[in-house]
Amino acid sequence: MVPHLITALNGPINELEQRILESMPAIERWFRLEWMEHTPPFYTSVDVRNAGFKLAPVDTNLYPGGFNNLTPEMLPLAVQAAMAAIEKICPEAKNLLLVPEKHTRNTFYLSNVATLVRIFTQAGLNVRLGTLDETITEPTPLNLADGTTLTVEPLIRNRGRVMLKDFDPCTVLLNNDLSAGIPSVLENLHEQYLLPPLHAGWAVRRKTKHFAAYSNVAKKFAKLLGMDPWLIDPMFAGAGELNFADGTGIEALQSQTDALLTKIRRKYKEYGIQDKPFVIVKADAGTYGMGIMTVRDAKDLEALNRKARNKMSVIKDGQEVSEVIIQEGVPTNERVNDAVAEPVVYMMDRYVVGGFYRVHAERGVDENLNAPGASFVPLAFAESSQLPKPGEKPGVSAPNRFYMYGVIARLAMLAASYELEVTDPEAEIYA
Template sequence: MVPHLITALTGPINELEQRILDSMPAIERWFRLEWMEHTPPFYSSVDIRNAGFKLAPVDTNLFPGGWNNLTPEMLPLAVQAAMAAIEKICPEARNLLIIPENHTRNTFYLANLAQLARIFNMAGLHVRIGSISPEVKKPMRVELPGGEEITIEPVVRTKHRLGLKGFDPCTILLNNDLSAGAPGILEELYEQYLLPPLHAGWSVRRKSRHFKSYEEVAKRFGKLLGIDPWLINPLFSHCGAVDFAEGQGLESLQSHVDGLLAKVRRKYKEYGINEKPFAIVKADNGTYGMGIMTVHDAKELEQLNRKSRNKMAVIKDGQTVSEVIVQEGVRTQERMHEAVAEPVVYMMDRYVVGGFYRVHAERGDEENLNAPGAAFVPLAFAHGGQLPQPGARPGASAPNRFYMYGVVARLAMLAASYELEATDPEAEVYD
């Protein structure tokens, strides 16, 4: 089923879609050459916003949950990609251990774990789920809404290996974004593959570094297609030394917001866009849609009330926000049953395997949709996001639109690979 969407079918998005379709052989060759030089993240998901005049990724997740929102039709793609990824990293792999988030009571998140286990099981591996939470002291069986059940077991650490009682994995898949830092139990696993690596976690990772890498990728891709990279790239700046709780560093933040909005206004003028630009201020190491606010004017930051400051001050696992990224706001023109929607594209290794629309009836087109009350409707990847219809006019074909989303998502994934190379503690150069 193709979701019925009201979307912007005129203007530059159609021109961009046409340019991408016309350039498909060159684009695929370009990606192939990039993947000869760079290693893709093991898995990832990318939030994309289609403003009608530009299409850009606004967030890239290297520990994606939400696999339960992929339809059964998408599973073969995911299984094939999982096989390719495992074969490349550890061809002799037999056992895979999934390490989830420590707070695993959310049934939707648990259904995500069940789906991940299913994908890797169908890829030919024995799969079990082991928690590093000190609260999990014995196997815990949880029944899911569909009647399925999963078992979460306490991990057992020996000298250089991590496993479960009677289960010795050669590969460990992290589905825990390490917001609170990398626990010692995951360090110095010299004899096992840990995917993604520890430096992909939010204790090291910064959104500003990711979007700096993405800016580089967008420039090179723009040159390939002969387009202004701004059409696929949200402008941003990084602001450190902010303390929302104490109201310190807000003048510097105002200056960053002012500067960014001035740049966006110039772009809007260049393209004849009659809309008011806005900025998104978010925690530089944030996740779970926490620590995010929409700003139309830097003066708004002077009037932040205590509640708003507190919401920005602390994110997941009680981490204090001291650095933020100020990002160009990208509206979403997509609607589903009159509710705003944004595509989220899922990838494993270098392959697009599926995705869904995040839909929120109570949020506006300028707001973060990753919030309580969001619903998820699968993207129409059933027939393959890689099978566009070159003859169809832009905007008329769902596969064409989804192919374009897949291209932008892969650009973000490539940026993540640049980012991980730059922060790899074992690499010769540490950025």
């Protein structure tokens, strides 16, 4: 199934695509120099939105699920990237302890865990699964949709190390985003690598901090290409001290939303864009498509009904929302079989390893697609025959479009690297 890209054949996106392809050597050198100074997150997925007039990341996940949606052709790339990442951290690594999310009944998520096990096993590691679920007290098999099983085991803390019975790993890899807080069993580990670090979890991490770092990266990149950073950067504002249930802080949220919509209107006017701008209001911490709404007019926030307030007030693991990010809405101008779609790019270490389109037939171009009913269609850019082709007319070649998505996703990954440096509790100097 080939995604049908309906982006107009002229306008900013194609100019941007052409500029990126023409600047490929300079771009790759720029990334190489950045990675000499900064450490990429261990693995990352980035949701990208292509509006036709701008292309920007809207979410960056440092504990990506969904590896099961990558095609078999993409897995060798993932294995190579996993080898590079592990060699950098612990060259003599033999055992890897993978700690997944607790929701063990979600077979789609378990397929993601099984794919990660396969990737790291093929990278030369013994992989076992340890769970933070305290109700699991002995090795427990979990059934996958394809009839296979995974075994999760209770974590053991011994002499400052986290392990399983008869299994002492040098590296612990989290595929659990710590929305519910930082478990004591993972704190202050002795001579063990914990990836990603604890401050990458949603107990600490904030989207406003990430997008502030991304704005910094976008400005540098835009200067390199001689372009307006707005074309790749969603504007945003933060609002804290909020309680959707009792209405506390809604006035301040309205005010911030109105100010941001005014800024977006100005940009739309500058570029002759006829669309009506909107913003996405979402929890400043957390994922899973919870606690998200589309706002086209700040007055709409006054009239939120009880159902909408309840939906916004609690996210994953029952965490209450007290801070939100108000983000410029980037409409998606892409379709797969007439359904609205957005690309999601997967990276390990500093390498793009693949991705897919998140497709939702029941959602609009201005809505969150990470919701029940979404389906997934693989992207084509992991195949060796799909290298970008400089010189082709913009908007014609899917590999060129996918290369551009990979560039934007790597900018977001670099921003996550900046963000983790600034929020590192052990760092002596804060940027």
